[in-house]
Amino acid sequence: MADCLTARDLNLGHVGRRSGGFTLAVENLHLDIAEHEFVVIVGPSGCGKTTFLEAVAGLVPVTSGTLELHGKQIKGPGPERSLVFQQASLYPWRTVLSNVLFGLQMQGRLTAKSRAHARDLLEVAGLGHVADKYPHELSGGMRQRANLARALATDPTLLLLDEPFSALDAQNRELLQDELLRIWQADEVSAKKTALFVTHDVNEAVLLADRVLVFSPSPAKVALELRIDAPRPRDAVWRRSAEFLAYGDTILEQLRIEALRHTPTPLARTHDDSDAPAPGAHGEVSDQERDDAGAVRLGSAAQ
Numbered sequence: 001m002a003d004c005l006t007a008r009d010l011n012l013g014h015v016g017r018r019s020g021g022f023t024l025a026v027e028n029l030h031l032d033i034a035e036h037e038f039v040v041i042v043g044p045s046g047c048g049k050t051t052f053l054e055a056v057a058g059l060v061p062v063t064s065g066t067l068e069l070h071g072k073q074i075k076g077p078g079p080e081r082s083l084v085f086q087q088a089s090l091y092p093w094r095t096v097l098s099n100v101l102f103g104l105q106m107q108g109r110l111t112a113k114s115r116a117h118a119r120d121l122l123e124v125a126g127l128g129h130v131a132d133k134y135p136h137e138l139s140g141g142m143r144q145r146a147n148l149a150r151a152l153a154t155d156p157t158l159l160l161l162d163e164p165f166s167a168l169d170a171q172n173r174e175l176l177q178d179e180l181l182r183i184w185q186a187d188e189v190s191a192k193k194t195a196l197f198v199t200h201d202v203n204e205a206v207l208l209a210d211r212v213l214v215f216s217p218s219p220a221k222v223a224l225e226l227r228i229d230a231p232r233p234r235d236a237v238w239r240r241s242a243e244f245l246a247y248g249d250t251i252l253e254q255l256r257i258e259a260l261r262h263t264p265t266p267l268a269r270t271h272d273d274s275d276a277p278a279p280g281a282h283g284e285v286s287d288q289e290r291d292d293a294g295a296v297r298l299g300s301a302a303q
């Protein structure tokens with residue numbers, strides 16, 4: 001399959017507005033994402049997931065290396081990429097249909113055909129009956145589905161999703177994960193668009209992904225690539241299977257290893273009442289310290 005997105009020796013960072021200091025967020029990233037592939041990135045908080053996604057969206061400039069979409073260096077935002085954020089960002093003064101049509105309108109591509117496509121999208125997303133309602137009249141889950149429909153309406157080649165379900169409660173989240181898979185696979189509206197999805201939720205990653213990338217703590221590197229070789233559609237039964245749990249365990253274990261690798265060792269003891277080396281003096285970490293470090297670092301990464 002042809003590559004959609006490639007990164008080579010990619011470094012990304014931020015210049016602090018006040019300090020002017022530079023923070024490296026992504027370091028020497030090598031990555032190939034094939035067309036129609038669903039890739040999920042997981043990693044600890046602050047490791048650089050959003051920075052990478054925003055660079056792909058053209059919102060964060062490349063510091064060095066290459067980041068190419070269909071062989072062309074990404075230099076800014078473009079209509080072939082749609083971004084879905086954590087919070088549904090619908091315009092409150094526009095109806096659901098008008099929100100879904102907004103991107104097309106901005107791109108000067110509003111035609112009878114694109115309007116019909118937007119209506120199809122709303123039907124597939126289960127929102128046909130609320131097309132003329134306003135965002136405040138929808139539930140949080142419906143708003144996020146409308147957001148997804150809006151992202152798909154412009155027919156992008158790459159869909160970028162940054163923790164789109166993290167603001168939802170657990171039950172709605174599971175429903176939306178299933179909905180996303182159903183919409184993503186639907187030939188008439190998405191036909192498995194290439195997708196790059198960021199999450200903290202290991203189960204979400206396993207359910208959605210063709211491939212999971214586990215990022216190391218900051219600056220991000222790919223610590224593990226895990227192909228999820230499970231047929232689609234993936235349903236609630238598979239979500240409870242031993243295979244599903246085993247994939248999740250592999251990811252959690254890698255996150256734990258990365259957390260330990262990036263945990264500073266305790267300082268050596270300075271008093272000389274013992275010849276024995278202090279814990280951590282040679283980089284040893286006790287089992288208790290190992291568990292504590294893993295628990296602290298993984299608190300926000302593995303749910």
Ligand SMILES: Nc1ncnc2c1ncn2[C@@H]1O[C@H](COP(=O)(O)OP(=O)(O)OP(=O)(O)O)[C@@H](O)[C@H]1O
Binds near residue numbers: 017048
């Ligand atoms: N606009 C910014 N200016 C300066 N530094 C930033 C900016 N945005 C992010 N950073 C820094 O870049 C690093 C990566 O942040 P990023 O938001 O990409 O991480 P993340 O993995 O998405 O985190 P989270 O999972 O908590 O959303 C962090 O050290 C963060 O403080």
